[in-house]
Amino acid sequence: DADVTQTPRNRITKTGKRIMLECSQTKGHDRMYWYRQDPGLGLRLIYYSFDVKDINKGEISDGYSVSRQAQAKFSLSLESAIPNQTALYFCATSGDRGPRETQYFGPGTRLLVL
Amino acid sequence: SQQGEEDPQALSIQEGENATMNCSYKTSINNLQWYRQNSGRGLVHLILIRSNEREKHSGRLRVTLDTSKKSSSLLITASRAADTASYFCATDAYQAGTALIFGKGTTLSVSS
Numbered sequence: 096d097a098d099v100t101q102t103p104r105n106r107i108t109k110t111g112k113r114i115m116l117e118c119s120q121t122k123g124h125d126r127m128y129w130y131r132q133d134p135g136l137g138l139r140l141i142y143y144s145f146d147v148k149d150i151n152k153g154e155i156s157d158g159y160s161v162s163r164q165a166q167a168k169f170s171l172s173l174e175s176a177i178p179n180q181t182a183l184y185f186c187a188t189s190g191d192r193g194p195r196e197t198q199y200f201g202p203g204t205r206l207l208v209l
Numbered sequence: 210s211q212q213g214e215e216d217p218q219a220l221s222i223q224e225g226e227n228a229t230m231n232c233s234y235k236t237s238i239n240n241l242q243w244y245r246q247n248s249g250r251g252l253v254h255l256i257l258i259r260s261n262e263r264e265k266h267s268g269r270l271r272v273t274l275d276t277s278k279k280s281s282s283l284l285i286t287a288s289r290a291a292d293t294a295s296y297f298c299a300t301d302a303y304q305a306g307t308a309l310i311f312g313k314g315t316t317l318s319v320s321s
Contacts, residue, residue, distance in 0.1 A: 099251075128308055137297060137313040138252070153308070185251055189308075197242065198299075198309060200251035 098122045099201035101186050107207045108176050116171045116204050118186030126189045127169040128198065129153075129161060131182040138185065144169055176208045213241075213298040213312030221318045228285040230315040232298030233278075239301050241274055242309070243283050246295045255283075255296075288319045 099120045130138040140153030142161040162170045187198040216231045240259045244252040258265045271284040299309040
């Protein structure tokens with residue numbers, strides 16, 4: 096969905112490096128999410144934000160941090176990347192009240208940590 | 210931990226056949242959604258069914274929900290090669306409020 100963009104699309108980094116994945120949306124949604132996808136494990140929630148001043152940990156937040164710079168921007172950081180953070184990362188957004196409505200996904204960032 | 214579990218993990222059919230995949234979940238929900246993912250791409254929402262609904266249709270898709278069994282099924286009729294993708298069910302964590310929880314997915318392969 097072109098309304099949700101992620102940069103970079105692919106990234107190779109080394110163990111111990113700090114990296115940031117960025118997400119921008121033009122849907123005007125208040126809620127934004129970061130997921131990671133590993134083969135055979137489906138999607139797992141890392142962090143989510145219901146508005147600019149609200150940040151919440153998801154199922155697997157250890158080793159990650161986020162920043163909600165504006166309603167339209169939600170960044171995910173790996174402070175010190177490790178190989179088991181190699182995965183496909185997705186940003187998603189949703190609107191309306193409550194976290195239970197349809198989510199719109201970005202195209203994903205494929206991250207390889209050597 | 211995953212809330213939804215899809216079954217089967219993989220499904221191979223011929224074009225024109227119907228494809229049925231199932232999802233079981235553990236806790237009470239307000240709604241259940243199905244998403245499709247083409248290889249390596251973002252997920253796309255297909256259909257949402259609320260807990261007070263038993264069946265819903267959208268084009269060639271038919272979704273059922275049985276809250277007593279905590280299960281849902283997605284039926285794709287007259288499958289096409291373009292339906293080849295992974296399909297995920299997603300539920301809201303009714304009390305935790307932690308957004309959607311996705312299952313591990315069913316990989317559907319439709320051959321012509």
